[in-house]
Amino acid sequence: MDTEVSTTFSIGEVATAVEMSAHALRFYEREGLLVGPIDRTAGGRRRYTQVDVDWIQICTKLRESGMPLVELQRFAALVRQGPGNESERLALLDAHRDRVNQQIHALEQARKVIEWKTGIYRQHVQDGNAVGLWDPTRNTVPD
Known part of the structure; x- marks a missing residue:
């Protein structure tokens, strides 16, 4: 007979562990985002x-990265169905990873523009000269 007692956590403990409100956890449950019923x-x-905690952490990272x-919900449903649909899960995650990579690229391009523009302002502040700052496109925008 297995005498090991499995540890369980209250909604407050989980909320703290995953850095989300109890209200959000109940929302995840209502929306079918969990992989099993909560005892x-x-x-x-x-x-x-x-x-449950580990799955919620996966869900929050997927949501934070912009997964609709x-x-x-579809991913959670596939996981709940069990083995046999791994290729569907993989396709869903591959498509999401591609969107995240596109977002990262766009953010890197935006950061280049910000670094270029702050460099111009930094130089003007250092020189004590604001001449030319009225032109927001002065010089060339980096690629």
């Missing part, structure tokens, strides 16, 4: 397992 105590309080809710 409840006799008094109706939610009890999460470490697997409908895609996250």
